[in-house]
Structure formats: C-alpha cells, structure tokens
Amino acid sequence: MEEIPGCEMAEPLIAKMKSRYPSFSKGQKRIAAYITQHYDKAAFMTAAALGEVAGVSESTVVRFAAELGYSGYPELQKQLRESVKSRLTSIQRMEVANARIGEHDVLDTALLADIDMIRTTREQISREAFSASVDALNQAKCIYIIGLRSSAALASFTAFYFNLIYDRVHLVNTTSASEVFDQIYRIQAEDVCVAISFPRYSRQTINALRFAADRGATVVALTDSEDSPLAPFATHLLTARSNMVSFVDSLTAPLSLLNALIAAAARRRQADVYQNLQALEGIWEEYQIYQKQEEDSL
Secondary structure (H helix, E strand, C coil): CCCCCCCCCCCHHHHHHHHHHHHCCHHHHHHHHHHHHCHHHHCCCCHHHHHHHHCCCHHHHHHHHHHCCCCCHHHHHHHHHHHHCCCCCHHHHHHHHHHHHCCCCHHHHHHHHHHHHHHHHHHHCCHHHHHHHHHHHHHCCCEEEEECHHHHHHHHHHHHHHCCCCCCEEECCCCCHHHHHHHHCCCCCCCEEEEECCCCCCHHHHHHHHHHHHCCCEEEEEECCCCCCCHHHCCEEEECCCCECCCCECCHHHHHHHHHHHHHHHHHCHHHHHHHHHHHHHHHHHCCCCCCHHHHCC
16 A cells, blocks of 8 residues: 555544545645645644645645545544644644744734634533532542643643632642652542643653542543543543644633633632631731832832
C-alpha cells in the first residue's frame, strides 16, 4: 500500500488520510502530503491558503474534506487542531501565532480572541457537569487542587478563594514528580481532586489524576476538550476554550469558568462563607492587611 510521505502521527485524521491515500486524486495527495509534513501550519490555514501552498484550488480542498467524511473544511480543520495543538513546541507556537496575526493589531487580536473563547465556552460547557462539580466540592472531606506550570496560577487563584469557603483545601505546590505524590498520597474516596491543565499538558498532572482516580477520589478536571488526556480520569469534566496568542495559551476562558465555579460554590454555602468572611474582616482590620481608602488619598 502506498504510504503518505512523512506520516508519523497516529491521529484520527492522519489515519483516515493514510487508509484512503491510494484512492486520492493527484491534487488530494498533495493536500494530504502537505498536512502530514506541515501539520503545525496546516491546522491554522483557511481552505484557500491550504490550497495555495498545496498547489490546488480551494474547491479541491473542500472536496478533500468531504472525501474524508467531514461535513466541510471547518470540521476537518477542527479535528486537525485538536490533534496537533499539544504537539507544538514553543517555537512552533510562536511561528504559527505570528503567521495568524500578520499585520493585524496584536492587542485587538488578543482581546477579540479572548472574547470569542469565553463565548464559545459559555455555549459548550456542560451545565450538568458544572452543577455536579459544585455538589461534589460541597460534599468533599478534603479538596486537593493541582495545576502545574502555566496552570499553576489558576490553581493558586482557585485555592485562595476555596480557602474562604472550605475548611480543608490543599494546593499542590511542586517542582518534581515525586513531590506531587508526597502531597496527595492521603487522598481517598471522600475527597475531591480539582485538576487544571491545558496544552501543552503536564505529565505530572496526568499521573496525579491517575493516582487520585485509583484511590476512588472524585476528579473535577478543567481542561480544553473531551480529547484532553485528563478526560479519561475525570468524574466531572469542565471544558474551557484556549487558543494561542503567541507561544502561550490564553487562560482567560478557564479563569472565567473558575470564577463561576467559585461563585456557585459560595452560594451553596452562603451562611458558612458569610461567617468566615466576617471573622477574616476582623483579622484583616486588626493587622492592617489592606490599605485603607482614606490613606490612599493622602
């Protein structure tokens, strides 16, 4: 059987192209070859742009998508993006982002992308999974929160506010694989593990989730899609869209979703939260934790 040049990725789209490659026309073979050899760029190209670099017409690209069983090129592109986004290196991410932004204003591009990702997250989030996550948190004996590397900021933010709501919240702070297990080895069936990870996914977070799931703990996973490696271990899966602006992913939509999760959890435990905040306000006042407004104006 004729092989697609350079095909090394065992992804659904690549597998489809490989199985049907002998029946492709010459133009379709050029498209398949380009996608396989330059998947990092092809994933973010329009049908017209892909056709241009492959030396075929835009309509050939559209027919190619249909040949593979997709409803259109946007569906094929979505599949390709899901397949490759966790594979891109930081350098590849920057190259792709620069190509996409081009001569456009970076500020506008970034802010409009964030708006779109929040909108998409709102439309696609499972209300059932969200409500079940809140229920699980409010019934948990202990709550463990893990988010490493770029997700560490989200984990820290969540832990800060969860500490105002719940009595036993453990933020997993670590720099090595062994330290993860040092901090979560007590996790049990009555506990909840909140795990946060986005491309490029943290292997340590995945291993920690596997351990938590094996111990019978409830896992609330916040990630970018149902294809995320966190998904198989999730009791409740919360998805928030993320996309590249430069060599990093925007975490605006995940942060917005966490805001909603914290607010919903607090509403369910309103009396306890009010009591906690009342006590803390006294402590903050006594030890002058916050700058007073009248002092700011002097």
